Amino acid sequence: MSVVQKPLGTPFGPFTTAEEVARDVDLSGKIAIVTGGASNLGRETVRILSTRGAHVVVPARDVDAARQALAGIAGAEVVSLDLLDPASILGFAERFLAEHESLDLLILSAGVMATPLVRDAEEHEGQFATNHLGHFRLTAALWPALHSANGARVVVLSSRGHQLGGFDLDDLDFVRRPYDKWLAYGQAKTANVLFAVALDARGREHRVRAFSVHPGTIVGPLARHLSSEEIDMFGVLNDDGTPIIDPARDLKTPEQGAATTVWCATAPVLDGIGSAYCEDCDIASVETEGRFGVRPFAIDPDVAEALWSESVRLTGTDLPTRR
Structure with missing residues (x-):
């Protein structure tokens, strides 16, 4: 399994909006699912995909x-789903499969960040369970529709938070380690990147390609668990409390933040490519330090396979093998 991780030199950049990315895209007749699609980045993604006909x-x-x-x-339909509830995920998928033969775009945008320690009903750590395991279950349950699309894309929202490290395959649920909300967030975001790598390896022969995305730094509901002092430390707010917008420093509007997601979901230049971690509407470079790029450990195919196997064990689910 190889990972394509080399910038393409696109005409876009950190200032690009999702509207600009999708200007020449026609999604008429396409079906998309966007988790986390009711607020901030997700809502802008839904708006753009809908305006293009999906x-x-x-x-x-x-x-x-x-x-x-x-x-x-127009074109947005809301359906009940709780990513921490396996029965809810299965019920959502069963309803979708009963109503739709195929799924062209699956955008996994829902997530939490730096939460206090919470565990789901199966005692999995909450950030890992929400950001990764819930989406793992959902993707597996929707696989027949992705397969039937004959050219589907899956986009997983990660972030530069993966650079925080903390990924421990032997203690994903912080049972042996003291809980640290930032290490847990870094682990969950690393899992998002690794998930895209392993999913793409399974999907490419069926024309299901997967990508992970750093959308940028956008002040919004994701920061709801942070204190005002913690937010101040990041230097993302003006004196009047409004977000600083400076895309050159990765501080973006929701319209700019959704651009890389929409680019990964729709760009023709990505036909035949998959598994890449992307930022600023391009495939990111591999970097061992600094703020930009993807860390080598997050795209390691062996670690991606190990996480996939562990996710199967933890959830009791995998991609169907009958097709």
Whole structure:
């Protein structure tokens, strides 16, 4: 298994918006699912895909709030789903498969960051369970529809948070280690990148390609578990409390933050390519230090396979083998 991780030199960059990326894209007749699609980056992704003709299904725990947030976006459908509840994931997938033969775009945008220690019903650490295991279960359950699309793409929202490290395949749930919310976040974001690598290895022969994305730094609901002092330490707010917008420093608007996701989901230049970690609407370079690029450990194919095997063990699910 090889990972394509070399910049293409696209005409886009950190200032590019999702609207600009999708200007010449026609998604008429396409079906998309966007988890986390009712707020911030996810909502902008839903809006752009819808304006380009796609029918977008938005899973949400709070269906009423999601419908209110997405009011006015034609082509967006809200369906109940809780990523921490395996039965809810299966029920969502069964309903989708009963109504749709294929799934063209699966965008895994939902996530949490730097939360206090929370465990799901199976005692898995909450950030790992939400950001990775829930999406792992969902992708496996939707595999028949991805396979049937004959050219599907899966986009997994990671971040530069993967550079925090903390990935420990022998203690993913922080049972033996003291819990550290930032190490747990870094581990979950690393898992997102590794998941895309392993999924792409399985999907490429079926024309299902996977990518992971750093969208940029966007102040929003993801920071809800941080104190005002913690947010101040990041230097992302003006004196009046509004977000600083400086894409050259990776501080972006939601419209700019959604651009790389939409690019990975729709760019023709990515036909025949997969498994890449992307930022600023291009494939990122591999870097061992600094703020930019992807760390080598996050795209290691052997580690990706090991995480896949462990995810199968933890969830009791895998891609169907009957096709």
